[in-house]
Amino acid sequence: MLKFCVLGEGIKYTLSPLLHGAVFAELGVNAEYTVRDADETRLSDCMKELASDFNGFNVTKPYKRAVLGYLAEKRAEIDAVNTVINDGGRLIGYNTDIYGFGLAFDGLCGDVRGEKVLVIGAGGAAEAVLCALKNRGADVTVVNRTFSRGRELAEKYGMKAAETSIGLRPSVIVNCATVGNDGVSSPLSGREDLGDLKYAYDLVYSPAHTQFMKDCEKAGAKTSNGLSMLIYQAVVADEIFLGLDGADRKRLFAAAESAVKKELEK
Numbered sequence: 001m002l003k004f005c006v007l008g009e010g011i012k013y014t015l016s017p018l019l020h021g022a023v024f025a026e027l028g029v030n031a032e033y034t035v036r037d038a039d040e041t042r043l044s045d046c047m048k049e050l051a052s053d054f055n056g057f058n059v060t061k062p063y064k065r066a067v068l069g070y071l072a073e074k075r076a077e078i079d080a081v082n083t084v085i086n087d088g089g090r091l092i093g094y095n096t097d098i099y100g101f102g103l104a105f106d107g108l109c110g111d112v113r114g115e116k117v118l119v120i121g122a123g124g125a126a127e128a129v130l131c132a133l134k135n136r137g138a139d140v141t142v143v144n145r146t147f148s149r150g151r152e153l154a155e156k157y158g159m160k161a162a163e164t165s166i167g168l169r170p171s172v173i174v175n176c177a178t179v180g181n182d183g184v185s186s187p188l189s190g191r192e193d194l195g196d197l198k199y200a201y202d203l204v205y206s207p208a209h210t211q212f213m214k215d216c217e218k219a220g221a222k223t224s225n226g227l228s229m230l231i232y233q234a235v236v237a238d239e240i241f242l243g244l245d246g247a248d249r250k251r252l253f254a255a256a257e258s259a260v261k262k263e264l265e266k
Helices: 016-027 040-053 066-070 097-109 124-135 147-156 211-218 227-242 249-264
Strands: 002-008 031-037 056-059 083-087 090-094 116-120 139-143 160-162 172-175 199-202 222-224
Touching (some): 002 016, 016 249, 040 083, 056 227, 083 227, 116 124, 124 139, 124 147, 139 147, 147 160, 199 211, 211 222
Parallel strands (some): 002 056, 116 139, 139 160, 199 222
Antiparallel strands (some): 056 083
16 A cells, blocks of 8 residues: 655644545555644654655645755755655655646636736745746736745746735736635735736635635636645646656546535535
8 A cells, every 4th residue: 555644734624635535546546645743843753754654745834845855856846845755765855836826827817928917925835826927927026924025035036026016906816825714804905906807816725715805806807716726736746646647637636626625515
């Protein structure tokens, strides 16, 4: 039996076992997927265990950058990994958030070359988003609560940063901030000019319909929450784990989506 898990801290709520389990079941793969919830003091011991006993693992908050020091090789486009394979004790890191967001975003927006895209937030998820948007030729401006961090990240990808979203008039907005998890708050102030807004993507997936999405829908935008990104990044991770070529991606996405929607409806 193949052994996989997700590594993080404070992640008992994670949907990862459900998502990956659905993919393995669809493929008929004999594999188990568990959770390693470890605080920082246990990270080193956890990494030794994973390198010894597991075929691969996913990484979530707050360790996507911390695990870099344990890798023999990094094959990610950014300095953060969320997927690691164990090649005979050599840990090789990837980032499937880039592809997960890109596939989900393409499904919502299509071609965004030259479109004015506002990205809110400058954390690890935002970096994956910026990488994907750069590959798509979008005209991106980053707004972050701490302007210096937003500017640093934007400059890394040859993009712009602003201290406020007021006056930007974007055609697309991507929310990478955690604001909205409570179902009430929004990263928008209500004073933005949304007259050109066509699409809005919220990386938050619970609640399914955030206040940010509602605000953008009032402006006439088509919206999506982050569930599609969550599912796609898991499917691409499983393709890496199992050495697949992506030919069954739509079928695997559908299987994982069905499983997670049933769970969220409970």
